[in-house]
Amino acid sequence: MTLKINVVCTSGLGTSLMIRIHLEALLREQGLRADIEHMDLASLGLSPAADLIVGAHHIADSLPSRLLEQAEWIPLENMTDRNYLRTKLMESPRFLAWREREKGLRE
Numbered sequence: 595m596t597l598k599i600n601v602v603c604t605s606g607l608g609t610s611l612m613i614r615i616h617l618e619a620l621l622r623e624q625g626l627r628a629d630i631e632h633m634d635l636a637s638l639g640l641s642p643a644a645d646l647i648v649g650a651h652h653i654a655d656s657l658p659s660r661l662l663e664q665a666e667w668i669p670l671e672n673m674t675d676r677n678y679l680r681t682k683l684m685e686s687p688r689f690l691a692w693r694e695r696e697k698g699l700r701e
Contacts, residue, residue: 596627598646599647635653639658645666650669651669670682
């Protein structure tokens with residue numbers, strides 16, 4: 595099963611793209627691949643349901659509540675630190691469960 599991650603920021607350009615690049619690198623380090631899209635807040639509501647939504651903590655109030663019922667929200671205080679992002683991923687129950695399933699399929 596592919597993990598679907600939506601990375602969101604206000605405009606859908608710089609910050610979300612940078613976070614996406616960091617996520618892809620972190621997953622590659624673990625030998626994992628996920629379906630990751632970066633987008634602006636308006637597009638998030640139009641996007642297919644995701645397993646995880648990642649973005650700056652200050653946009654939480656702008657996220658559509660129906661999406662938060664389906665996806666786990668990972669708010670970030672620091673958008674530039676890859677190690678911080680790694681820590682936040684490792685605190686995510688949904689990410690950890692998916693990672694374990696993926697590793698189990700390879701064994």
